[in-house]
Amino acid sequence: MIAYRNLRVALLGAGSVGAQVATLLTEHHDELASRVGAGLDLIGIAVRDVDAPRTAPIDPALFTTDAMGLIESADIVIELMGGIEPARSYILHALNSGADVVTGNKALLAAHGPELQAAAEQVGAQVYYEAAVAGAIPIIRPLRDSLAGDRVKRILGIVNGTTNFILDKMDVEGDTFENALAVATELGYAEADPTADIEGYDAAQKAAILARLAFHTDVPVEAVHREGITQITAAQVAQAQKAGYVVKLLAICERITDPSSGIDGVSARVYPALISRQHPLAAVHGGKNAVFVEAEAAGDLMFYGAGAGGIETASAVLGDVVSAARRHVAGGPGVAETTHANLTILPIDSVSTRYQITLEVSDAPGVLARIASLFSEHGVSVETVQQSIASVESGATRPDALATGTSESSGTATLVIVTHVASERALSRTVADIADQQVVVRVESVLRVEGA
Numbered sequence: 001m002i003a004y005r006n007l008r009v010a011l012l013g014a015g016s017v018g019a020q021v022a023t024l025l026t027e028h029h030d031e032l033a034s035r036v037g038a039g040l041d042l043i044g045i046a047v048r049d050v051d052a053p054r055t056a057p058i059d060p061a062l063f064t065t066d067a068m069g070l071i072e073s074a075d076i077v078i079e080l081m082g083g084i085e086p087a088r089s090y091i092l093h094a095l096n097s098g099a100d101v102v103t104g105n106k107a108l109l110a111a112h113g114p115e116l117q118a119a120a121e122q123v124g125a126q127v128y129y130e131a132a133v134a135g136a137i138p139i140i141r142p143l144r145d146s147l148a149g150d151r152v153k154r155i156l157g158i159v160n161g162t163t164n165f166i167l168d169k170m171d172v173e174g175d176t177f178e179n180a181l182a183v184a185t186e187l188g189y190a191e192a193d194p195t196a197d198i199e200g201y202d203a204a205q206k207a208a209i210l211a212r213l214a215f216h217t218d219v220p221v222e223a224v225h226r227e228g229i230t231q232i233t234a235a236q237v238a239q240a241q242k243a244g245y246v247v248k249l250l251a252i253c254e255r256i257t258d259p260s261s262g263i264d265g266v267s268a269r270v271y272p273a274l275i276s277r278q279h280p281l282a283a284v285h286g287g288k289n290a291v292f293v294e295a296e297a298a299g300d301l302m303f304y305g306a307g308a309g310g311i312e313t314a315s316a317v318l319g320d321v322v323s324a325a326r327r328h329v330a331g332g333p334g335v336a337e338t339t340h341a342n343l344t345i346l347p348i349d350s351v352s353t354r355y356q357i358t359l360e361v362s363d364a365p366g367v368l369a370r371i372a373s374l375f376s377e378h379g380v381s382v383e384t385v386q387q388s389i390a391s392v393e394s395g396a397t398r399p400d401a402l403a404t405g406t407s408e409s410s411g412t413a414t415l416v417i418v419t420h421v422a423s424e425r426a427l428s429r430t431v432a433d434i435a436d437q438q439v440v441v442r443v444e445s446v447l448r449v450e451g452a
């Protein structure tokens with residue numbers, strides 16, 4: 001039986017996600033009411049143009065251009081406009097008017113999360129944002145609540161669907177980056193301007209949000225090291241496949257200790273990396289997302305599913321609306337998010353991981369020994385070396401088990417070296433020295449190997 005008064009829900013934005021949220025709120029009204037213990041009444045939808053054509057079956061009487069007026073009458077405000085302003089001002093106004101806020105706006109949260117959380121805490125309200133990271137996949141609540149009694153050691157996330165779609169297409173079909181991007185755009189995975197996806201900005205925003213929750217520390221998005229996937233070639237993907245790896249754009253949040261200073265802190269970084277084809281993240285295909293969490297007591301956990309899409313993301317939004325509504329019914333302040341740990345955010349130089357270095361070198365005696373000695377001079381331990389010799393006549397390559405320096409050829413050879421765990425500093429010094437060697441024609445690529 002429903003004893004509580006109906007709750008007033010305001011929606012800001014009726015795009016891909018907003019339109020689906022409006023439809024579900026209306027169509028599932030009675031079911032949601034019985035779950036919450038109060039009816040959830042959609043009282044209005046703030047849009048730019050009330051007369052714009054709509055595909056979703058939404059009552060036109062709900063549309064308004066008076067966002068501020070709508071916010072002031074609401075118990076729960078759902079922000080699905082995106083962007084920083086006016087979304088930030090609207091959310092602050094909603095909190096100061098006593099409403100709870102549900103948003104999917106990762107750009108805003110990554111840039112102004114602490115400000116919004118402080119405003120919510122001050123008035124005893126709550127900001128919910130499950131949709132902001134990995135769309136439909138429950139990951140915010142698991143980190144904030146389910147794992148609140150554990151210690152997270154590391155998160156490896158595939159949190160951008162566009163880049164996973166592109167890299168998967170390159171891996172499975174041998175496609176080029178340019179072709180795969182064109183298909184992603186055609187299918188509507190990538191934005192008209194896909195820079196935020198392919199240059200890793202979108203994943204960096206999500207990494208900042210995840211790291212903050214996992215390590216109870218504010219992580220400004222500017223402190224997230226970011227590299228995109230535009231430099232990844234079909235040849236690198238094919239070579240990774242031969243060596244038993246797959247290339248994925250990973251958002252990594254990790255508790256680390258700087259090897260030089262001994263400072264204990266947090267690393268948040270986004271880059272394309274190799275992971276073993278045996279790792280569960282290797283099985284994340286197409287535009288899907290997954291977040292792999294390594295916790296001290298729980299061990300390894302993986303959260304998998306749709307990281308984008310209007311109706312899929314609307315599921316996460318509706319879950320948050322139900323949580324907010326239940327809190328209204330039960331009473332009491334919102335759950336504060338703690339950033340008390342206040343750990344140091346360490347730069348990429350402090351990171352240690354494994355690396356794969358691909359070199360084109362002169363195919364001459366002593367070259368491998370010279371390269372190997374440079375690794376050992378910098379304290380970087382080599383795990384495997386593979387060589388293929390370029391045939392001078394045809395330009396084709398044949399694989400060799402290991403370079404022995406016995407060839408009399410005046411052509412070049414490709415060396416693929418995988419290291420044990422080494423520090424980023426030692427590795428970059430090693431690569432700089434290697435690049436200076438006369439016998440080295442070029443350093444083809446340096447890729448990190450993650451997930452071990």
Ligand SMILES: NC(=O)c1ccc[n+]([C@@H]2O[C@H](COP(=O)([O-])OP(=O)(O)OC[C@H]3O[C@@H](n4cnc5c(N)ncnc54)[C@H](O)[C@@H]3O)[C@@H](O)[C@H]2O)c1
Pocket residue numbers: 012013014015016017018046047048067079080081082083086104105106107131132133135307308309310313
């Ligand atoms: N689409 C997804 O798959 C997805 C997944 C996760 C998170 N998100 C996030 O959800 C939010 C919404 O995404 P979307 O895909 O629905 O975007 P969208 O561009 O389809 O929709 C946004 C809508 O908001 C409207 N809008 C913008 N400024 C406005 C203003 N000042 N007043 C009124 N209306 C305004 C736009 O006209 C548009 O209709 C974004 O923050 C996005 O990052 C989207």
Ligand SMILES: N[C@@H](CCO)C(=O)O
Pocket residue numbers: 134135159160161162163189190191197202307308309
């Ligand atoms: N552009 C994003 C949408 C979801 O945040 C992606 O490709 O994952």
Ligand code: NA
Pocket residue numbers: 130131132133134135136137138139140316
């Ligand atoms: Na989510």
